[in-house]
Amino acid sequence: MGPGSCGDDGNSESLFIENSTQKKAKIETECEETDRIDWISQLPDALIIQILSLLSLTDACRTTILSKRWQYLWTCIDNLSYHNKEYSCPDSLTAHKFISLTDNVLPLLSCSSIKKLSLGFMLNYDDGVSYNPKIDKWLEFAVNKKMEDLFLNILYTVRADKHDQPYSLPQVLCSSSSIVKLECWNCRISEDYVLNWKSLKNLTLEYLFLREKHIEQIMSNCPQLESLKLCAFCGFNRLHMTSPKCRRLQLTDHDHPDGDWGSFEGDCFFEIVAPYVQHLKISGNFDHSEIRLKGLTSLVHAELTFCADEYDENTVKDLLVSVRCANELILSSWYIKVISSLIFEKESFISLPLLECKWLAISSHITNYSFPGLDTLLKSTLNLENLMIAPDMPPDQLFPEDAIVLSDDAYLSLHADNFKYFLYKLKNVKVISSFCNRVDRADGAKLRQLLKFLLEHAINLEKLIIAPEHKECNFCSTGISELMESVLAFPTTSKSAVISFGSISHNIFSKDI
Amino acid sequence: MASTTETKQKKMLILKSADNDEFEIEESVGVQSETIKNLVEDGFTFVPLPNVYTKALIKIIDYLKKHANKTDSNDEEIKTFDKDFVNTTFDDLFELVSAANYLHISCLMNMLCQTIADRIKDKSPEAVRKIFHINCDYTPEEEAKIRKANAQAFEGQFDESLD
Numbered sequence: 092m093g094p095g096s097c098g099d100d101g102n103s104e105s106l107f108i109e110n111s112t113q114k115k116a117k118i119e120t121e122c123e124e125t126d127r128i129d130w131i132s133q134l135p136d137a138l139i140i141q142i143l144s145l146l147s148l149t150d151a152c153r154t155t156i157l158s159k160r161w162q163y164l165w166t167c168i169d170n171l172s173y174h175n176k177e178y179s180c181p182d183s184l185t186a187h188k189f190i191s192l193t194d195n196v197l198p199l200l201s202c203s204s205i206k207k208l209s210l211g212f213m214l215n216y217d218d219g220v221s222y223n224p225k226i227d228k229w230l231e232f233a234v235n236k237k238m239e240d241l242f243l244n245i246l247y248t249v250r251a252d253k254h255d256q257p258y259s260l261p262q263v264l265c266s267s268s269s270i271v272k273l274e275c276w277n278c279r280i281s282e283d284y285v286l287n288w289k290s291l292k293n294l295t296l297e298y299l300f301l302r303e304k305h306i307e308q309i310m311s312n313c314p315q316l317e318s319l320k321l322c323a324f325c326g327f328n329r330l331h332m333t334s335p336k337c338r339r340l341q342l343t344d345h346d347h348p349d350g351d352w353g354s355f356e357g358d359c360f361f362e363i364v365a366p367y368v369q370h371l372k373i374s375g376n377f378d379h380s381e382i383r384l385k386g387l388t389s390l391v392h393a394e395l396t397f398c399a400d401e402y403d404e405n406t407v408k409d410l411l412v413s414v415r416c417a418n419e420l421i422l423s424s425w426y427i428k429v430i431s432s433l434i435f436e437k438e439s440f441i442s443l444p445l446l447e448c449k450w451l452a453i454s455s456h457i458t459n460y461s462f463p464g465l466d467t468l469l470k471s472t473l474n475l476e477n478l479m480i481a482p483d484m485p486p487d488q489l490f491p492e493d494a495i496v497l498s499d500d501a502y503l504s505l506h507a508d509n510f511k512y513f514l515y516k517l518k519n520v521k522v523i524s525s526f527c528n529r530v531d532r533a534d535g536a537k538l539r540q541l542l543k544f545l546l547e548h549a550i551n552l553e554k555l556i557i558a559p560e561h562k563e564c565n566f567c568s569t570g571i572s573e574l575m576e577s578v579l580a581f582p583t584t585s586k587s588a589v590i591s592f593g594s595i596s597h598n599i600f601s602k603d604i
Numbered sequence: 605m606a607s608t609t610e611t612k613q614k615k616m617l618i619l620k621s622a623d624n625d626e627f628e629i630e631e632s633v634g635v636q637s638e639t640i641k642n643l644v645e646d647g648f649t650f651v652p653l654p655n656v657y658t659k660a661l662i663k664i665i666d667y668l669k670k671h672a673n674k675t676d677s678n679d680e681e682i683k684t685f686d687k688d689f690v691n692t693t694f695d696d697l698f699e700l701v702s703a704a705n706y707l708h709i710s711c712l713m714n715m716l717c718q719t720i721a722d723r724i725k726d727k728s729p730e731a732v733r734k735i736f737h738i739n740c741d742y743t744p745e746e747e748a749k750i751r752k753a754n755a756q757a758f759e760g761q762f763d764e765s766l767d
Contacts, residue, residue, distance in 0.1 A: 130698035131720065131736045138705055141713070145721035152757035156729045156750055157738050192756040 132160050136167075144170035144206075152196065169202045171233075174211035186214055186222070193225045197232055207240035208233045214247055227261045237269035239290075244276035260284070271315075280305055287312040297322040298346065303329060310334050322375075325359075332365035338389075340368045342397075344375035371414070373397045374423075381406065384413035396423035396454065396483075404433050404441055411471075412444045420448040422468070424455040424483050431464035443471040449516075451475055454483035457524070457538045465541070469514065476516050480541075481523035482560060517549035521593060525560035526570025535574065542574075543581045552585040556593035618650045619665070621658040629665055633672040638708030653707070660703040663689070663696075667712055690719040694736070728762035735766050 131139070143151045143165050151165040173192070190212070210229060214222055226245060233241065245258035257279040264270075265284040273288070274295040280286065286308040288294075292315050301324055309316070310333045318339035319332070323346040332340060345359065359380035365371070366386045372394040373382065381401060387393075393414040407429050414420060433441055440463070451472055455461050457480065469475070524538055546552065557574060559567035571592065578590060615631035617640070634651070635641040643651050653661065670685050690697070697716065704712040724732050733740060742750070751758050 127737050128695075129737045129739060130694050132738055134698065134701065138701060138717075142717045142720050142724075145718055146724060149757045150725055150727075152754055153729055154724065154732070155754060156740075156742070156747060156758075157733055158741050161738075162750070188756055188759065195754060195756065 132158065136164060139164050140167045140169075144168040146172075148173040148196065149192070163201075166199045166201045168200075169204060169206045170209075171200070171205060171207070172209040173229075174209070175213060190214075190222050190225050193228060197228065200232075202236065205233050205236040205238040207242075208238050209242040211242070211244040212246070214245070223258055226258060230261050230264045234263045234267045234269070238267070239269060240272040241270060242274045243278060246277045275299065285312070288316075289313070290315055292317045294318070295320040295322070296324060299324055300326040303327040306330060310337075328359070328361060330361060330363045330365075332363070332368055335367050337367060338369040340365055340370070341372040342374075343372075345377045345380045371417075382410065384410060387413055388416065390414060390417045392419040393417040394421040395426070396421060398423065398425040402429050407433070408444060411446060415444055415446045417446075417448055419450040419452075420446065420472075421452045422454070424453075424461070427453065427455040427461045427464035427468070429464075430467050431460050431462070434463040434467065435460075441467065443467055446472045447474055448472055449474055449476040451477070452479040452481070454481055456482045457541055459537060462537060462541075470512055473512075473514065474516055475514060477519045478517060478545075479521045479523075482525060512548065514545070514549045515551060517545070518551060518553045519556075520545055520549070520552065520554070521556040521558065523558045523560050524570070524574070526564075526567045526574075535570065539574065539577055542578050546578070546581045546583045546585075546588065548584070550584045552583070552588040555588060555590045557590070558593040616649070617644065619661065620650070620652045621656055621661045622654050623658050625658045625661070627661065627665055629668070630672075633665075633668045636668050636672060636709055636711075638710075639706065655706045656703045657699065660696075660699045663700060664703055664707065664709070664712070668709070671711065686715060690715060726763045728764050729758075731762070731764050731766060 131142075134142075139161075143154060146168075148168075148171050151168055154161045154165050155163070175186075208229070210226065212222070212226070230241075230243075241264075243260075247257060257277055259279045259281050260275070262281075262284050265280065266287040268287075268289050270288055271290050272293040273291060274297075276297040277299070279300065280302075282302065286305055288309075289312070291313045294309065294313070294316060299321075301321070303326075306327050306329070309319070310331065313334060314336065316334045316337045318341075319337055320339075320341040320343075322343040324342070324344075325346045330340075340363070342363075345361075360383060361380065362383045362385060364385045366388050368387060369389050369391040371384075371387065371390060371392070374394065374396040377397045377399040379401070380399065382397075382399075395410065395414065407426065430441070430443070451468075453465070453468065455465065457465065465480075469478075522538070522542065526535070542555070542557075545555065555578075557571060557578070559571045561567045575590070575592065583590075616628050617631050617634045619627045619629060619634070619640075621627070631644060631649075635644055640651055656664070667685075667689060670682060674682060692700075697719065701713070701716045701720070704716055723735055727735070732738065740747070
């Protein structure tokens with residue numbers, strides 16, 4: 092019986108209400124009964140342990156008190172995660188208590204092997220108390236249990252009156268044969284130890300002073316290495332990637348730590364020789380350092396999104412020459428800025444080496460200043476099939492207004508020669524633009540000019556997608572609509588070109604560009 | 605987007621639940637389960653699942669279908685689906701865990717275990733007991749003794765809420 096059947100008949104209505112209340116009451120008690128069942132304790136041990144392995148060590152340890160069923164389950168977890176909260180620096184008493192958990196917990200852990208250990212401590216190095224022996228104990232324990240995955244971040248706070256004393260990796264870890272994935276922050280590798288990780292596939296080192304011989308040891312003693320990632324690194328000039336399985340290299344931020352980490356004097360340069368690397372990413376800040384890339388003969392995907400303060404025409408050309416065989420190329424606005432600035436300085440065009448890439452993503456706003464750079468770059472990518480242009484940093488930051496002083500004549504002549512060539516292979520273009528601040532809005536004309544060029548000169552164009560940078564922004568959607576209106580009025584050379592609105596996809600090389 | 609001939613060629617499987625309901629799914633959807641994959645590799649197209657009840661199986665087939673069609677562009681959609689998927693009663697959640705464990709669907713297992721683990725994370729033992737209806741069978745003396753032995757793990761502030 093449904094509510095629709097009650098009609099005007101008083102009796103049937105009251106009957107219905109009575110029935111439904113009884114029914115409801117019955118359902119409620121049933122629900123309460125099933126709700127009160129202790130489902131979790133009924134799961135098999137292996138499943139409970141799997142759930143506990145997803146918790147931090149202290150959360151898992153606390154479940155010992157839940158009931159007798161739970162008393163020893165937590166000691167079987169094979170994923171140990173122990174961090175002091177939010178890396179806030181505790182007073183020495185708290186730190187001491189925190190670290191002493193080690194003494195109670197380690198002897199209890201009964202798993203036969205450890206999948207993952209994650210240790211993150213921020214400690215004050217004072218009062219002559221060193222926690223290093225305790226951390227050593229953890230790592231020795233884990234290495235003996237054939238640990239496969241380690242995340243280690245031991246941060247001692249630096250005090251102005253004292254030398255920074257980073258935690259030094261114990262010897263037993265430096266030669267662990269079981270470790271497959273290692274991520275290590277803020278530690279130090281003793282000069283006397285030899286790195287020998289025969290199963291290691293994935294290595295990430297951050298805020299680390301690395302000696303050249305350690306780099307060499309990584310290359311020669313880690314035959315399984317597939318991916319190397321260095322962030323905020325320092326200490327060596329040569330990175331010869333001689334490990335044939337290592338196909339991924341990522342470098343982010345070159346750091347200049349000093350003090351006890353060892354000084355690194357003068358301007359740095361890196362020579363990276365990587366004949367086996369297929370995926371290369373260099374990002375972040377490389378001020379005061381020069382990157383020389385060599386022998387990248389297997390390169391498929393290159394992302395050069397770093398910025399550096401020292402460059403000239405040759406530096407830029409050399410970098411582009413070394414990644415010329417990459418099929419997919421991502422360049423930051425820094426390139427556009429450098430190329431444009433060089434053109435403005437010389438007041439004439441520069442020519443770039445021919446690049447073989449079929450996919451190109453450029454992070455740049457489209458402005459008067461970025462135009463010559465964009466033009467020069469597109470001229471050297473004649474095999475291009477897919478192009479994406481998206482802004483990264485605001486244009487006024489990239490090109491400060493007083494940075495470029497140019498006479499009107501020179502400016503006009505530079506612009507008159509822009510975009511005169513054909514892009515025969517270009518099929519897909521995606522342009523992401525923002526319309527919601529003053530500077531961006533002024534770009535509309537330039538963006539229209541670029542799109543007009545593409546529609547006229549990419550004679551086999553199949554798809555042009557225009558997307559707003561900000562979803563659900565009124566300015567962006569109005570701006571995009573206006574842009575669309577004028578773009579649709581442009582003459583199109585390609586007969587099959589489809590122009591449409593799109594959304595931002597984070598994977599710029601996805602097939603639905 | 606597949607053409608009709610391709611659709612005809614698609615290999616199908618029949619899954620039979622513990623309560624004897626049968627479900628036809630594409631082989632490519634089913635093999636995300638290691639258990640089903642092993643049977644398919646041995647030539648089976650009819651897969652009896654004596655440990656999985658219809659109610660859980662319907663949900664799991666939904667999940668497998670969604671995840672079989674993963675592309676770069678429907679990432680968000682799948683995330684929303686997953687979020688709704690685990691937003692269910694304990695009754696369902698634990699039945700799904702057992703089923704996913706039996707079927708060896710590792711991504712689903714991880715998601716379900718994480719959902720359960722999140723309900724324990726940062727909570728006081730009292731709150732965990734209430735959330736999962738765990739009956740404490742320690743005597744007060746035993747409880748005090750265990751707390752003392754693991755004192756560091758019981759220090760600090762914990763989340764007492766039941767959500």
